[in-house]
Amino acid sequence: MTDRRLQAVLFDLDGLLVDTEPLWIRSAGEVLARRGHRWDLALRQRVMGRHPLEVARFMVEHYGLDDDPTALMEERLELQRGLYASEGIEPMPGALALVRQLVEAGIPRAVASGSPTALVATCLEALDLRASFSCAIGADQVSRGKPAPDVFLAAASALGVEPRGCVVLEDANNGVAAALAADMICVKVAREGRGATGAQLARTSLEALDVSTLRGLFT
Template sequence: MIQLDGIKAVIFDFDGVVIESESIAYQVWCEVLGPYGKNFTEEIYHNVIGRGPLESVEYLIEILGHPLSPQELLETYWSERTERVCRDVSPAPGIIDLMQFLMDRGLVLGVASNSPSRYVIEVLEAMGLAEYFGCVRCREDVVQGKPAADVYLAAAACLEVDHECCLALEDSPIGLQAALNAGMRCIVVPNEDLKGEDFSGAEGRFGSLSGVLAALS
């Protein structure tokens, strides 16, 4: 069981936690890179998960030699991804029940994401989830993205809650490290591509958000 004693806020990662978007992310990268003859393998994708937008494209350009500039690749990818996610993706199973459970107990909720804010906010609004979150902080809101602590600390400050009174929910080792670097407790629900990774330091590891809810109840 996970105790909520002393916890005043829960801060969620976005992709892979609030919404199940990782399969779409992989498909969009394949479609964006394919016309240039670039082979976007699952191994490469594995190394992209959890990185910020600019860090991701810089990594891809470095290893694949993509002809587009980082900014051009960013615009192409995130425009297509936003459209596809809003059209084809649903909230993660169990997320609404979990958020309602937490809010019923007086906790405030936030989002701390390495994705662009325009994407996160547009998707939240399209799915009717924006009303649950008192604050959304994303990669461009901070100096350093995850695994640095910045985005989690920014979300906590926005919610006006001390970082030690925040619980984070993550799906990747990079995100877990960011939460730990921020001095927060962290629960992980690894996505399918990362289940074999090391999540040392997490307070709990679960196969679903329903499992998280059961552990908190």
């Protein structure tokens, strides 16, 4: 990979940059509990990182619900907004330090998330990170959600960099697949050590990453 160099770092959001994944699990669980169901662990792993509308479609199909998927998604997003307001939004360990390092090194940064853009903005504003990213691309800005590469390609385009020069930081298998489909280098960061699943590097925390490590992926 000697023809490649680090041009930008693209961050997933939920479960990677901010510790909001448990809140997404709670909102899904509440939506299903209202209909007499429990959030299935296997399904949860399958849809992690996907667009909320795709998740709603999976719910309707898997549980045999009568709901319109769009209405089900909106119900869940309303719950999600309430959880953000009541529970607060916290950064993942090492997130703020790594972003600060990248800012100081002058390496372009973007957020590329499976969440709607409005919720991405809510999270970044809560942590005073809005100015630390040149752009934030939500799932509603692209045609296809992860594992399709669209959101990462849109972020690279917005930054004016080549996909091959991007490192993606992801915690979900669908996100890793999306990064690889975009011809980007991927680092999987998952607390549970869920395996690299094709990622070029796997870590259990952003605390284990720094600018030197990310640049070293291109040598």
